Amino acid sequence: MGRSPCCDKASVKRGPWSQEEDAILRSFVERFGNAGNWIAMPHKAGLKRCGKSCRLRWLNYLRPELRHGGFTDDEDNLILSLYGEMGSKWSVIASKLPGRTDNDVKNYWNTKLKKRYLSTTREATPQPEPPPIGGGGGGDDDSPSSQGASQDQPAPPALVNLDTTGLIDNVEENDELLHKSDQLYAELMGLIGQQSATTTTTTTTTGDAASARAATAVASTSSWSRSSSGKSPTASSDGSSMWPVDVHDAVPLSLSESSGGASSNNSSSLFFDSPAFGGSFQGLLDSAPFDDAMLTQELLYY
DNA sequence: AAGACAATCAACCGCCAGTAT
């Protein structure tokens, strides 16, 4: 009768996310949203993660509009002020701070602002009386803001509004997608290994860095990093650090181009043409280069 | 240089509310 767990804890991966997982998740969510729901999404994306974990990873870390660290004084003051008003309603507080997540705000509070808050309240009143934090005294928790306050909470940043028609309705296709996704992941790993081996000429490029590059490149689908400026990979000014594989538009998962969504400027590359989709990406290795300036931009997301 | 301690933050846990069936 109890709640069934959202996923089988024995069969899902836990702990820190790898760059490859991030790349897959990011690309999938960019393209398909959560594919209907978060619980099913990792299965469809070929990720061995709990759906909740995927959701959290996306919301707290991978979303493009996020900012990490570097809280400004204004933000500090706003958090202090809002906390004074409503207590630990982190999601509400975070919603007032563009680019911040509740987890970020919460962590920041716990590590920095709490002390400041306590010291100021201590100065202000002989008997410190911080707003209710969870349990404690009678009926507190649901402080002024409990569920009611969240009524005016702005809608959370929406996932890309993606058409999942056909993706979530067609069981066979989903299975096929999963299968392809698994293949794809294996290929990604292979590519990373290949990159590691072939980029040793770059003096500062370690194997890990090469992996990061590959993963990052895969992650760099068109939406946020290039959506405003168009797709074309910019040529490196000096050409000294070209990335040999154009994977700018590679999407680890793609159903097909037949839906028309790809449009003319989608230079479907690596993964559309990968063996998982009946082709080969070998021929694409000479595609347009991948410059480090762009790579640096991509890496900002890590 | 090494160990101890503190700070940070990503990730997990468990609960609750809303929604679909």
Place this chain on the structure above:
DNA sequence: TATACTGGCGGTTGATTGTCT
């Protein structure tokens, strides 16, 4: 109406990193 399921939230944990002795 009852039940099951999912999304979302706040609290907490634990690994990693930084600083101090």
